[in-house]
Structures are given as C-alpha cells and as structure tokens.
Amino acid sequence: MPLIELKHLTKTFKGKTQTVEALRDINLEINQGDIYGIIGMSGAGKSTLVRCINFLERPTSGSVIIDGKDLSTLSQKELRQLRQQVSMIFQHFNLLQQRDVRGNIAFAMEIAGKKKAEIDRRIDELLEIVGLTDRQHNYPSQLSGGQQQRVAIARALATNPKIILCDEATSALDPTTTTSILNLLREINRTLGITIVIITHEMSVVESICSHVAIIDDGALAEVGTVEQVFSQPKSKAAKKLIFRKAGADTGVMGDRMIRIVFEGTASNEPYIASLILECHVSVNIMYADTRDVGGKTFGQMILQLPEDHLQQDKIIYYLRNKGLRVEEVSSDGH
C-alpha cells in the first residue's frame, strides 16, 4: 500500500473575476522510503499540490490518503495530529525569529504536548543530527540560510514524522549549501526511513537525490516515473522542456542540422565523440554538452552540429546509433 495516495485531486481557486484551475485530476502514489521529486515551471501548481498533501489547502475534489487514512474524513483535531506525522520545510525556512535554535526545535514538540525533560533530551539528539550543537543558543537572524534550513529540518524531525514535505527547500540557497542540505535529507531518508517529497523547479535537485519524479505542467501531471526512466527518455513535451531547457536556449541561433545524443547510464565513460571523429574522419561542432551523475550512473546529453554533407551526416548518425546511443533531431526551438 502506498504511503501517500492522491486520487483525482483537483483544486480550483475562485476569485471575483477569474477562477484558476491550479490542479487538475492529479493521481499519484508515493511509497514508504521514496524520495519523490515533483518538478514543474513556476505557477504549475507545485506549492498548491504539496499543501494539499497535508490539507493546508483543502482540495476542491478528489482525495488524499495518507497511511490508509482519507484526510477528508478526519476531524480538525485528528488532522492536527496527523500533521505531526507529516512535517514540512519551506523555501524561506519560516523559523520563529524571537526564539533561539533550541526554542524553534522545541516549538514542534510543545505543539505535540511533549514534556519539558523529553523535549530537552530530544533537542540534543536533533542538534547532533543536523550538526548545529555549537549554534544552539543563536537566534535565526544570527544564522546563515543553510544553518536556518538545518534548524527547520531538526524541527521537522522533532516529532518523528513518517513524511517530510519540502517546498523549494533549497531554492534560497547557494549551490554548495544546496548540496549539503540535500545530502542531509538523503541521510535522513536512508537512516531514519522517512519518506521525502521534494517540490522544486530545479532539475539538479531531482537528479541528485530523488528516486522518483513527477512532472507537473499547468496543473496536471505530465509524466511520472523513476528518475532514470523520465530523464533518459522523456516523453511529454513538458518533461523535454524541463530536461533540455538549457540546451534549447543555446541552439536557436545556428539553424543548421543538429542532433542530440542522449547517454543513458552505462555509456558515458567511453569517449564516443573522439572515436567518432577518428573513425569516421568527420568533424562535428559540440554545441552543448552536459553529463550528470544520477544514482551512481552517468546520464547526459550532447548537442552536435553536423557537417554540410548529407552523406557524412547519415554516417555520423548511423555510427552513434550503432554504438547504442539514442540520437534525436534537434529542431530550432529546442524540442
């Protein structure tokens, strides 16, 4: 049984002048232990979706089932209790400015009605986990963004949740800090078995820690699968746009025939382009190249500008396909 199940979820915001269909018929299953990425462009409905998972936002229709419980059947009190099992961290950390690090972590447990002695003991453990023991008496204004997010993570862990929801948790951080926060989340997932849902607009976040990904586009899910599946063979237009976004921006100008080579896991450590040039005696222009590590395997893509001669073009494509690479034509708008 999935830990989180969304069934035919819709959310419509009715304003005075217009109505916005923020979510349309979302169906999603997230299993215990997953690190599930939900990615989409700005305004796609990511925040609305994640806020529906803990009912901060009530869906217009459809159901949210967590651990077998349909949230719409819960009373206010039961819902508040459930939320202690479903923690959330935010882009802007949302710490209490007038409480120090300990106070902020304590807050979650005070809400849960824990005793003072137990709270103090648990705070010590949590500070250890997030590595902030030396900053425990500082106030949020005295901490860097990364440190503040660590406090937020400690606060999220305080009540031993089953699930942590992250809404753009690294979007306000620099790349190095992002990496360290993502590592911390991965560690938490691995050692504590907590299921993590990560909302982001950054492909790199999904690549570096997610096991599964759902692509949301204009309020609907465009594609769902493991990160490997979706990244190596994106099917929907929205997925291609997200995955090849950078490449698309670089090509437009050239207008000549170009191809995209997609490296699907095993192949990336072989020098394909060098051998191509040596063996086929052709020259190609590398317009764009980007390879990344996903779950220990290398994935990547490269865009080549081909020579004028059609025969040579066909030879190159044939050669690369023969090597087991996926080759696609690149149209001038990048997809």
Add this chain to the structure above:
Amino acid sequence: MAIEKMVPLMLGGIRDTMYMTVVSTLFAYLLGFPLAILLVLTAPKGLRPHALVYRVLDAVVNIFRSIPFLILMILVIPLTRLIAGKAYGSTATIVPLVIAAAPYVARMIESSLLEVDPGVIEAAQSMGASIPAIILKVIIPEAKTSLIVGATISSGTILGYSAMSGAIGGGGLGQIAISYGYNRYQTDVLLVTVVLLVILMQIIQAIGMYISRKTDKRIRE
C-alpha cells in the same frame, strides 16, 4: 505664581495625569487586545474568516476612531456619570479616555499582529498547531517588539487626550493649564505644564523604545 505654590500644584498635576494615562491605557488594552485578535482571526485572510463579525467590528472601530475626542467626551457624559458617579475629575475622565483609546489601541495591535510573517504561521499550522496555540505561541511573541512600540505610541496618545480633557472638567496637567494659564492668564503656569507634558511624553517614549530594543531578537548583537 510663587514657587512654593507651583511645586505642589504641579506634583499633583503630574500624579493625576499619570494616573489617568496609566489606568486608561491598561483598560484600553484590556478591551483593545481581544478586539484586535478577533479582527485578525476573522479577516478575509485570517485563520477563521468570518465576514459578518469582521465587518461589524471593523465598522465599530472606525466609527469610534472618527469621533473627535472632545466630542466623544461630551457624548458619553451620561455613561461617565453612571460608571464614575460624576462627570468631572481624573477618575471620571478615565471613562471617555478608555472609550476613545480602545479602538485606537485595537487598530495599533491589529497592525502589529498582521506584520507577523504568514510563512511562520503556515509552518505552525503544518505542525498541527491549534488556533489558540498559534495566537499565544506564534503571533503574539513574534509581534512582541512591534506591540511594545505600539503601546508606547498609544500611551503617548492617551497622555495627549488626558491633557485635552482638562478643557471640559478632566484633571491633571491639562486642567491646570486651562484653569491657570488660559482662564487666569498665568503664562508661567501654562509654560511649566507644557514643559512637564513634553518631559512625560519623552520619558514614555524612551522607556518604550528601550524595552522594545532590548527584547528584539532579530537584531544581531
């Protein structure tokens, strides 16, 4: 006026003025605080939106705030008699002072409470905090600094009102200024009361700002 007469007169004036200001501020907060919390809760974007309650409270506050204090004082004379037994003197003046100040204080508190980052409130909700917990553990503590600044400004305003009340039978420095300075042309008395009122105002300001700065954790040491 001779100094031997002036000193006890002024000391009495200061005592009465402080008495009116402090007691009125206290009662104004006693009424204004719940009012402000209700306004914040029932506002369209509040935690418990309720259009009717919000609109009624909002209108009441606006109406009372738009009546000039001197006119309000005259309007509520029957009520003042009922509560204080008479319509003049320091204690009696507290009644109109509170009625005038409570809506003002409510607005002041409301604006402080609304300054609290909605993200922090959302975080508390996501942890399963109840509405009373959000008010007591999040909104009020996070607004503390702003609330103290507001209280400083409010008590300054109430001090001003109390002086104004001297024109129609209130007590304290305002009454001394009117009856000696204005009615009997004793300019020296008038000047001294003005100086004393300015000093009182400065003291209130200084204390309020000191406390608010001392308690604000957002400032890096």
